[in-house]
Amino acid sequence: MLNIRNLHTKYGPISVIRNVSLHVDEGETVCLIGANGAGKTTLLLTISGLIKPSSGSIVFDGNEISGMRPERVVQLGISQAPEGRQIFAPLSVLENLRLGAFHRHGKNREENIARDLNEVFRLFPRLHEKREQMAGTLSGGEQQMLAIGRAIMANPRLLLLDEPSLGLAPRLVDTIMDTIKTLNNRGITILLVEQNAKKALKISNRGYVLETGRIILQGKSSELSEDSEVRRAYLGKDYKEISQRH
Amino acid sequence: MENDKVEYLPEDAWRQWHTELLQSTVNRVYERMPFYKKVLDEAGIRPEEIRSMEDLKALPFTSRTDLASNYPYGFFAVPLRDIVRIHTLGTSASTNPIVLGYTAQDLNNRKWLTRRFLVTCGVTPEDIVQICLDPGMAIPGQDLKEGAEALGALVIPPDPLSTKTRLQVLVDFKTSVLITTPSYARYLMRHLVQNGLPLASLSLKRLILVGETLDEETRREIELGLDMETRAGYGVSEATGPGLAYECPCKCGLHLSLDHIIPEVIDPCSGQQLGPGHWGELAITTVTTRSNPLIRFRTGDLTRLNIEPCECGRTTWRMAPVRGRTDGLLAIRGVLIDPADTSNLIAMWAGGKRLPFLMVLSDKDYLTRLELWIAINEEIFSGSLPHSTTG
Numbered sequence: 001m002l003n004i005r006n007l008h009t010k011y012g013p014i015s016v017i018r019n020v021s022l023h024v025d026e027g028e029t030v031c032l033i034g035a036n037g038a039g040k041t042t043l044l045l046t047i048s049g050l051i052k053p054s055s056g057s058i059v060f061d062g063n064e065i066s067g068m069r070p071e072r073v074v075q076l077g078i079s080q081a082p083e084g085r086q087i088f089a090p091l092s093v094l095e096n097l098r099l100g101a102f103h104r105h106g107k108n109r110e111e112n113i114a115r116d117l118n119e120v121f122r123l124f125p126r127l128h129e130k131r132e133q134m135a136g137t138l139s140g141g142e143q144q145m146l147a148i149g150r151a152i153m154a155n156p157r158l159l160l161l162d163e164p165s166l167g168l169a170p171r172l173v174d175t176i177m178d179t180i181k182t183l184n185n186r187g188i189t190i191l192l193v194e195q196n197a198k199k200a201l202k203i204s205n206r207g208y209v210l211e212t213g214r215i216i217l218q219g220k221s222s223e224l225s226e227d228s229e230v231r232r233a234y235l236g237k238d239y240k241e242i243s244q245r246h
Numbered sequence: 247m248e249n250d251k252v253e254y255l256p257e258d259a260w261r262q263w264h265t266e267l268l269q270s271t272v273n274r275v276y277e278r279m280p281f282y283k284k285v286l287d288e289a290g291i292r293p294e295e296i297r298s299m300e301d302l303k304a305l306p307f308t309s310r311t312d313l314a315s316n317y318p319y320g321f322f323a324v325p326l327r328d329i330v331r332i333h334t335l336g337t338s339a340s341t342n343p344i345v346l347g348y349t350a351q352d353l354n355n356r357k358w359l360t361r362r363f364l365v366t367c368g369v370t371p372e373d374i375v376q377i378c379l380d381p382g383m384a385i386p387g388q389d390l391k392e393g394a395e396a397l398g399a400l401v402i403p404p405d406p407l408s409t410k411t412r413l414q415v416l417v418d419f420k421t422s423v424l425i426t427t428p429s430y431a432r433y434l435m436r437h438l439v440q441n442g443l444p445l446a447s448l449s450l451k452r453l454i455l456v457g458e459t460l461d462e463e464t465r466r467e468i469e470l471g472l473d474m475e476t477r478a479g480y481g482v483s484e485a486t487g488p489g490l491a492y493e494c495p496c497k498c499g500l501h502l503s504l505d506h507i508i509p510e511v512i513d514p515c516s517g518q519q520l521g522p523g524h525w526g527e528l529a530i531t532t533v534t535t536r537s538n539p540l541i542r543f544r545t546g547d548l549t550r551l552n553i554e555p556c557e558c559g560r561t562t563w564r565m566a567p568v569r570g571r572t573d574g575l576l577a578i579r580g581v582l583i584d585p586a587d588t589s590n591l592i593a594m595w596a597g598g599k600r601l602p603f604l605m606v607l608s609d610k611d612y613l614t615r616l617e618l619w620i621a622i623n624e625e626i627f628s629g630s631l632p633h634s635t636t637g
């Protein structure tokens with residue numbers, strides 16, 4: 001579904017994504033893990049078209065999308081729930097969700113939007129309760145739900161999630177993870193960036209490990225979560241290296 | 247991806263998969279292994295310049311000497327505490343052995359690869375699998391045992407028993423699959439016939455032959471003589487073990503485990519990469535190995551690649567049965583022997599004197615034997631040389 005080859009992204013002269021190749025097959029949940037500053041957000045933004053890559057190719061369903069305008073990318077079926085719950089604070093929950101469907105058109109537009117709105121409210125009953133409330137007054141967890149809900153309103157086939165569990169209480173993290181699994185079961189393909197590597201590996205099929213803009217390791221999530229190196233670096237198991245290499 | 251599904255990936259999926267695996271492997275060895283950082287720097291290659299499988303050609307080779315000269319832990323890409331097992335290969339007098347380590351993941355991969363090899367060769371959980379391999383093949387023997395256990399077969403592991411006892415086990419324990427070398431299979435066949443054992447009453451229905459090339463003539467002889475199916479496997483101890491390549495029911499080349507390695511055939515003299523269909527030396531790049539990743543490891547085995555999809559549906563490339571060696575090593579009953587090491591060994595026995603010798607391969611009773619003919623003079627014969635220990 002998504003095939004990325006030799007992607008390079010720079011901020012000015014500084015290379016942030018260096019020769020990244022990765023793929024996501026239809027129906028998969030793939031996670032991307034890596035330390036702060038590794039380039040995870042930059043990679044997602046490059047896929048969404050919000051940042052232009054300096055070179056490389058991003059093919060989605062056979063279409064080259066690298067360098068495309070973000071609206072086009074959304075129309076093709078990729079939608080991103082941004083890091084840090086960038087919602088529109090002064091607008092209501094409902095208005096925020098409707099904004100997510102902004103780029104949709106075609107016959108039965110209104111019907112389809114109404115159906116998806118119902119779907120979002122079924123996934124997140126809390127959003128239904130608070131649908132008239134100003135988004136800025138939602139709790140952190142609710143804002144996160146709203147960000148995901150808004151991404152779903154674009155009716156994506158590929159959903160990019162950037163740290164959906166950031167700053168949430170453990171119980172809420174589990175709820176969000178369950179929701180991601182549910183979304184995947186309903187046929188949405190997911191590329192997930194998570195600081196909570198343990199949880200992300202649990203709900204994904206495969207994973208890639210990004211280190212200073214380069215992919216250093218990849219594999220089935222079940223294997224990565226057992227991997228000593230991954231555990232040490234990303235699963236919070238005693239970071240310090242005790243043994244000597246030579 | 248499911249272990250078995252991966253063997254049927256379409257070509258463009260393989261290309262994506264291999265590009266990713268090659269890139270992450272080169273990134274990793276560059277960051278984690280001073281040896282590869284040095285050789286890549288010297289070759290003027292930066293990891294981010296690897297854009298496709300085509301760029302594999304630009305990377306330097308790795309030899310057995312590189313492995314041995316980084317004795318003991320210089321070739322490890324992970325800290326020692328991540329290693330759960332170690333094997334040494336090639337204990338010779340003159341050079342250090344090759345030390346191979348395995349992380350838990352490495353061992354698991356080897357086990358699943360071996361399991362896939364055996365399943366593809368028709369082994370089922372109902373089978374009674376007897377493994378007869380010489381102690382020189384202890385490492386693949388262990389891998390095969392674990393792979394057969396992983397698929398749920400009943401396993402009779404390799405043992406140092408006499409041929410007579412092995413035959414008794416074969417008959418009494420109702421062995422249905424025998425894993426051994428082609429030469430030992432012929433030897434056993436001969437014994438079975440000599441001892442007048444009714445072949446028809448054997449439970450044996452399948453031979454899986456490893457360690458040596460199974461040429462067509464030997465295959466026919468065994469299949470006709472024993473009236474059973476044979477399948478071949480190919481492995482490299484330094485790389486992913488016995489599941490590296492194996493035959494499907496079509497028996498038209500050995501399917502390479504492309505999800506764990508990237509194979510190439512090169513001109514052994516110039517090092518040039520050769521296209522599909524050309525005979526040359528097999529070089530292997532491991533793409534999942536964590537402990538001792540190898541970039542373009544020169545196996546010394548002569549083969550050629552077939553990249554066409556197989557009739558069985560598998561899209562994994564196939565290699566022809568190995569036709570010989572490019573490095574002067576002798577492969578005898580699955581063990582590689584270096585004439586230079588033999589010379590050193592003789593010199594050790596002869597108190598440091600280099601003696602002329604001949605290595606003679608004979609086929610006594612169908613079992614390949616290595617005879618050593620050493621030219622001695624009176625000085626040695628009379629025992630006037632200072633005696634060194636014989637080991």
Ligand SMILES: Nc1ncnc2c1ncn2[C@@H]1O[C@H](COP(=O)(O)OP(=O)(O)OP(=O)(O)O)[C@@H](O)[C@H]1O
Nearest residue numbers: 011016034035036037038039040041042043083195
């Ligand atoms: N707009 C920008 N201009 C310049 N540099 C930037 C910009 N955005 C990010 N960077 C730099 O690019 C690198 C990668 O940042 P990115 O946000 O992609 O990392 P990340 O993996 O998402 O990290 P985190 O886990 O902290 O979210 C960092 O070094 C960051 O400082």
Ligand SMILES: [Mg+2]
Nearest residue numbers: 040041042083
């Ligand atoms: Mg980020």
